[in-house]
Amino acid sequence: MLALRADRLFDGLSSVALGNPTVVIDEGRILSVSSGGAVPADAEELVMPGATLLPGLIDTHVHLGFDASQDPVSPFLAAGPADLLATMRENAARALSAGITTVRDLGGKGLSTLDLRDAAGNGGVRLPHMLVAGPPITSPDGHCHFMGGVADGEGKIRTAVRALIERGVDVIKMMGTGGSMTPGSDPLHVQFQDREIRAAVEEAHAHGVPVTVHAHARDGIRAAVRAGADGLEHAKFWVADGIEPDPATIDDIARRGVWVCPTMGAVPGSPPPPAAVAKRLALADDLMRDMHRRGVRLVAGTDAGISPAKPHDVLSFGIEEMARAAAMSNAEALRSATSVAADCCGVPAKGRLIAGADADIIAVGGDPLTELGALRAVRAVILNGARVR
Ligand SMILES: [Zn+2]
CATH class of the missing domain: 3.20.20.140 (Metal-dependent hydrolases)
Known part of the structure; x- marks a missing residue:
């Protein structure tokens, strides 16, 4: 189990960012997305100050x-x-x-x-x-x-x-x-x-x-x-x-x-x-x-x-x-x-950070909702729930 924390989150659907997000993932799936939510005791925690989480x-x-x-x-x-x-x-x-x-x-x-x-x-x-x-x-x-x-x-x-x-x-x-x-x-x-x-x-x-x-x-x-x-x-x-x-x-x-x-x-x-x-x-x-x-x-x-x-x-x-x-x-x-x-592409379990979706997630430095160039400051890549970068 892995818990990601950052400054904000774009879920792939809404127009505004979620502040202080916690995303819990397990077995390649997103279990929960919350603002300021607790991290489960058995989860490895990855904290990225200044970063935005968004779908891969x-x-x-x-x-x-x-x-x-x-x-x-x-x-x-x-x-x-x-x-x-x-x-x-x-x-x-x-x-x-x-x-x-x-x-x-x-x-x-x-x-x-x-x-x-x-x-x-x-x-x-x-x-x-x-x-x-x-x-x-x-x-x-x-x-x-x-x-x-x-x-x-x-x-x-x-x-x-x-x-x-x-x-x-x-x-x-x-x-x-x-x-x-x-x-x-x-x-x-x-x-x-x-x-x-x-x-x-x-x-x-x-x-x-x-x-x-x-x-x-x-x-x-x-x-x-x-x-x-x-x-x-x-x-x-x-x-x-x-x-x-x-x-x-x-x-x-x-x-x-x-x-x-x-x-x-x-x-x-x-x-x-x-x-x-x-x-x-x-x-x-x-x-x-x-x-x-x-x-x-x-x-x-x-x-x-x-x-x-x-x-x-x-x-x-x-x-x-x-x-x-x-x-x-x-x-x-x-x-x-x-x-x-x-x-x-016919893969609706991807492209969104919501409970039940596939855990393909990236973290970028800054806020792409205000500056799209932030997409080039990739700090983490999670594929199928596992960190590849
Ligand atoms: Zn072509």
């Missing part, structure tokens, strides 16, 4: 197999299974030490991310909880085709989705449009017909698995929403010469409760993204504010690994960027990376 952070969009170099694809393609596993372990460990206790990998090479998730012991390295998509479903020569998830036509798409689910993926990722990092792929190109996306959604839902769709282009976003996707990745409404947000579609996204992960987050001072991305990024603040104002469920996720700006511990910068761009309060931005992210 969740990055809903990472690529553990990408090494955050200028060209992450070449080493990814060249690596054999053992080297790739080593890279993924290293990246996952880096996330964990930054207080990210759950990651959702939305695109790995073949089934490598499932192998990592399921590997016993993980070579002695403690890793965050992992939810994985395996290889994204994509069109022939489409975005990230080199990950191994190529399928087209309703029948083949259903078969591919079923095979991934039988192998145990937590989520289906589908590439609704092209992407910037695949040579020959155009982010404005819509890769699938509505009926193909719908086939994937129906097949996945029949097995209780959600589908999230990568979509840059406005028309790809519309197609994914029409087809019943559960989530959208990027979703910046790209058109030929900029972005063109469409209020009716945004209202539809909000009404249907579709999760939107705008993949924000970059280490300050990093090299800029490709010109087409940078140009549209500068236009995205109004869109973010509008989505938030219209009630879209925005979740934190970074696309960690795809460039030097996005190492696997970049999430704190993504939370700050989202707060600024969408004009969210700090509490709202923190919820997007805790309770809201947990709900998006």
Whole structure:
């Protein structure tokens, strides 16, 4: 049994901090959360003056197999299974030490991310909880085709989705449009017909698995929403010469409760993204504010690994960027990376510090409810009730 004490606590749900908290945990679960509560006689006590306790952070969009170099694809393609596993372990460990206790990998090479998730012991390295998509479903020569998830036509798409689910993926990722990092792929190109996306959604839902769709282009976003996707990745409404947000579609996204992960987050001072991305990024603040104002469920996720700006511990910068761009309060931005992210990932026992929840907890110096940069002053990481940092 372990009792944590600090100056304040953000529970992942409310807008105000609890003062003088005591959190008692046992067997990987939170037994109680109280203000000034007594510490059980048999509990080991960890007292952190000046610190804030909060749920372990969740990055809903990472690529553990990408090494955050200028060209992450070449080493990814060249690596054999053992080297790739080593890279993924290293990246996952880096996330964990930054207080990210759950990651959702939305695109790995073949089934490598499932192998990592399921590997016993993980070579002695403690890793965050992992939810994985395996290889994204994509069109022939489409975005990230080199990950191994190529399928087209309703029948083949259903078969591919079923095979991934039988192998145990937590989520289906589908590439609704092209992407910037695949040579020959155009982010404005819509890769699938509505009926193909719908086939994937129906097949996945029949097995209780959600589908999230990568979509840059406005028309790809519309197609994914029409087809019943559960989530959208990027979703910046790209058109030929900029972005063109469409209020009716945004209202539809909000009404249907579709999760939107705008993949924000970059280490300050990093090299800029490709010109087409940078140009549209500068236009995205109004869109973010509008989505938030219209009630879209925005979740934190970074696309960690795809460039030097996005190492696997970049999430704190993504939370700050989202707060600024969408004009969210700090509490709202923190919820997007805790309770809201947990709900998006289908793990509602995570992302909140309440009795009965999983004991994935971090302590940071200072108060992230007033200064989000405090998220980088990680003082303790508790995973499954055990201290890993
Ligand atoms: Zn991605």
